[in-house]
Amino acid sequence: MALTAWGFIYTASGSDPAAETVVETPSCRSVFVGVDRPDQAPDVARRLVAEGAQLIELCGGFGPVWTARVIEAVEGAVPVGAVGYGPEAVDQVHAIFA
DSSP, X not given: OOOXXXXXXXXXXXXXXXXXXXXXXXXXEEEEEXXXXXXXXXXXXHHHHHTTOSOEEEOTTSXXXXXXXXXXXXXXXXXXXXXXXXXXXXXXXXHHHO
16 A cells, blocks of 8 residues: 555644644645644544544654554554654754753
């Protein structure tokens, strides 16, 4: 099966989790959704799956706890992955999200 639809959830202060930015190519629909707080991501993930997303990726700001909660929320319906940063970027990422 080819990837034809996926979603990316990111954290950004003031974001409306009901709003979506969609990028479509002839072969794939990509949906980007910002959340103001990580606890909004499970509901967004369930919505993306209901809309046909075949996989969900999370920005690195979620960390392992919220990634696990999103995985639980979609009940294994689709793969869920999270962006990771190498040790060379940890201090910089921490400064952004501190």
